[in-house]
Amino acid sequence: MVKVDVTPARLAGEPLVAFEHVSCAYGSSTVIDAVDFAIIPGEFVGIVGPSGSGKTTVLRALLGALAPVHGKVHRKAGLRLAYVPQLETVDWNFPVTVREVVSMSRPSRSWWPRTTPAEIREIDDVLERLGLGGLANRHIRELSGGQQQRVFLARALVQKPDLLVLDEPTAGVDVRTRHEVLHVLADLNESTPDGDGVAIVLTTHDLNGLAAHLPRVICFNRTVIADGSPNEVLRPYFLERTYGAPMEVLQHGGMPVVVEHGADDLRERLSRRGA
Amino acid sequence: MVPTTSASALVAGVPDVLAVDLSEPFQYEFFRNGLVIATLAGALCGLIGVFVVLRNMSYIGHGLSHAIFGGAALAAVLELNYFIGAGLWGLASGLMIGRVARRRIIGADAAIGVITTASFAMGLALQARYGQASRSIDAVLFGNVLGVFPGDIAAVAGVGIFSAAVVVLLYRKLLFTTFDPEVAAVSGVRVPAMEATLMFLLSATILVTVRVIGVLLISALLVLPAVTSRLLTNSFGRMLWLSPVLGALFGGVGMYASWYADVPSGAVIILCGTAAFIVAYVSVGVRRRARVAGLDHHSGPALTTG
Incomplete structure (x- = not known):
């Protein structure tokens, strides 16, 4: 695991939440294993990983809805947490x-x-x-x-809340809505003269549309694979270990753009079939 | 059991068949008691029914009423007080359902099916074997509004007032638990306590109203006012007062109509509710089609029946 210190000067003080070697299990199957990371006031963190990688379990442990079998989740005394569930879990x-x-x-x-x-x-x-x-x-x-x-x-x-927790806030929404949501979150995260912005943790599987825009990204699959700025962690080595498939990373306007390796190959095969 | 109108109309010697004396049933105390208890029971079932419908608990309600039938039969045979016998039996059934369902291999719905039907079958067996007790067992099965004991009105009123107080005092927590239990739990609501509270209110409601409406019809009275009010409003707060009002109307109007129809009151009460539901269903469908036909494509169908 690679740890990169991304704490800017404004992010000072005691962590709101700190995971110390946290493992969680449903029944006998371990879903997350030896997870370590901390959230500092004012941070905006995205947890990325494939489906079934345990991202939602991390959030449940963070919220206190699930007790770890090993390790400890430290919460700052008097911490106010608020949770925004995935839209698809809502009974409309x-x-x-x-x-x-x-x-x-x-x-x-x-x-x-x-x-x-x-x-x-x-x-x-x-x-x-x-x-x-x-x-x-x-x-x-x-x-x-x-x-x-x-x-x-x-x-x-x-x-x-001091810390806002969102599970897949952009899953199943169109591009315009994704922008809308991201802008609202950025506004909430921004400090104003009235006080500090709210710290935000979200999960997503949208690397380019969401994760690449955030100040801090955690690549996650059962445990923390890499933790740092998008430029530091959205790299082929970490992505392959996270997603279990080779990926390429291009640069566009100073931001990393992740493309699936072998996509060219697939396109060629499909176009040949069409011809 | 229910006197017909034909006799009174002839006795009065009025040639006009339309001149039915609408105040006639009110001369009888048993009818006045029946009307009061049917109205109260309808309101109570309407209130609790909101949670039953929105939490998909109607099968639990159905099961509980059948379990209570077994307890009532046993109480009648042993000459115990109905509330004690049926109440304890219902509680024991609830605990057993919980225990069986925790085994995981058997789902809660199947556990309800096994335990409550066993309880119901025991009730039927006792009824067949001990004829003397069968009159009060019969009342539990089909409901008998006209044979209410004075204590029944007090029991329904008491549970009604208690339920209304609990719903008012815990309104937001109950709404949060019902709508979104997982987020409620992480927001500091004690969800298991709220769920236990609702279970307790449902059990108490069934216990005091089942002799009025009958085991076989009680789940309908729990569901009909709630689903009818759901068709008429999109707001939880409004549904919570509309449903008891509709339930009271179904109970009162159904009871009154049963006098003239010479049909058991439980059946007429349910038929009243069903008629209201159909009217609401059709008229809301017409309204929705009218809206969809309009150009307001932004507000999609507000109601779905699926």
């Missing part, structure tokens, strides 16, 4: 409006469940900030893919 037929989704994660302040005017203002502020103004009374199915993603982001944000 469930009768909930946008405002009901966003308010359900907040503990009610009074015994009567109705949202108070102060709460409605607070929720509407978050919706406005995410470009969802005026949609509060819509059913969740009546939204576009990007809007749906942002509703669940809003539910996470009203918990005022």
Whole structure:
């Protein structure tokens, strides 16, 4: 495993979360093994790896939904975590409006469940900030893919998290929505005069569309293969060990672009068949 | 069991067959009691039914009512109090289902199938063997709104008030648990406690209403108000008050209609609910087609029945 120190000056202080040799298992099969990494306040980290590599298990261990069989997940005292699930796990037929989704994660302040005017203002502020103004009374199915993603982001944000955890936020969405989501996340991550930006950890299998844009990428398959900036870790050696298939990396505008090795070969075969 | 109207209409000597005395059944105390309990039971089933439908628990409700039938039969034969006998039996069945389902090899639905049908079969066997107790066993099977004991109204009202209080106080946690249990758990909601609470409310609801509606129809009363209100609203909050209102209407109107129809009240209550469901289903379908025909392609079909 190669460790690259990518901590810029602004990322100082105690880690929010630190994995110390963490292994997790479902039944007798070990899914992640001896995982070590730490998330520092204000960071934006992408975990990449093929399906079945244990990315979601890392998130579950991070959130405390799954107890490690070995090692320890250290969380900063009083850490506020918020989780945005994969859109495909959501029941879109469930009768909930946008405002009901966003308010359900907040503990009610009074015994009567109705949202108070102060709460409605607070929720509407978050919706406005995410470009969802005026949609509060819509059913969740009546939204576009990007809007749906942002509703669940809003539910996470009203918990005022220090660390935002997203599972495959761009899985199954179109290019425009992916851009939209990435920009919203970048805005949230950015420090403002009001305070630090929120730290973000996400999983993705989209190397070029998402991972290459992030400041820090962790290549993952059962354990951490490489950890650093995209230019440092998106390299053929690490990618082959992560994905189990040879890959080529080109440079475009100072960013790495990953292409599957042997894609030319495949194209040739298929075009020959067509001819 | 239910008196017909024909006799009273003739006694009054009114030649016009349409002049049915609509206040006639109210002279009888057993009818007034029946109307009150049917309305209350409908409201309670409507409230709990929201969670039953949205959490896909209707098979559990179905199973629990059958398990309780076994307990009720045993209680009748042993001359125990119905609530104690059926309640304990229902609790034991629930625990056994949990135990069998934990073995993993057998799914929870199959475990429910085995344990509750065994319980139901035992009830039938006891009913056949001990004729004297069979009248109250019969009431549990088909429901008997007109033979309610005064304690029944208090029991349904008590469970109703308790359930409403729990739903109000735990509203957001119950919604979060029902909609998205995994995220609720990582957001600090004690999901197992919420699920146990819902299970407890469902069991208590079935226990106090099953003698009114009957084992064979109780799951329908749990489902009908909830699915009808689901067709009419897209909001959880609105569904949560609309469903008990519809349930109360089905119970009250069905009870009243059963007097004139001379049909067991449980059946008329369910038929009322079914009629309302069909009306809602058809009218929502018409509305949706009208919207799809319009150019508002951004708001796709808000409702799916699949």
